[in-house]
Amino acid sequence: MGPIVGDLIVVAGSIFIVIGGIGLIRFPDFFTRMHAGGVTDTFGAGLVLTGLAIQAGMSLITVKLLLILLFLWLTSPTATHALANSALEAGLKPKLDRQEEAPSS
Template sequence: MVQDIVSWLLIAGGAFFVMVGGVGLVRMPDFFTRLHPASVTDTMGAGLLLTGFMVQAGASLVTVKLVLILVFLLFTSPTAAHALAHAALLDGLKPWTGKKDGAP
């Protein structure tokens, strides 16, 4: 019972942060600012959701696999984000600074 409540809270939190990431992806003004909400999804969203699943699965091989998925996501997502941002900068994409005039 307690297990169910804890996992429900974790999954609800994860779902919330995943959605925030999606909203941010649509709302933010330029590419570089969009990277930040995407990283909310990748860390908090995925972390809470998978932890919620782990609590639901209990001590079993399923939990081990969920941990592996989480560790893998946490190792690869910053690498992918860094590669994206680096490539965009090299390509000459200018970060938005919020200035209405002057800035190119």
């Protein structure tokens, strides 16, 4: 039971990683692409490492997996913010949606 559930969670995570990759290609500008990268960093990494931890059961390996996950989740927003802030200060302007400014739908 445990291994199969773990496997399924790992595969689900890898699907989210691919979705993040697709978003990285499809989204129109740098600032929107950051959100696609966020999907990979949070849910992709979270599901893959949690799934592996379920497979490993209660052991030192699980602790290591969760420490890697903790590290990724601590550093990824820092790196993303540093990147976005640098881009903004370098003069990169986010493409904004003008039509949605008016109250609608």
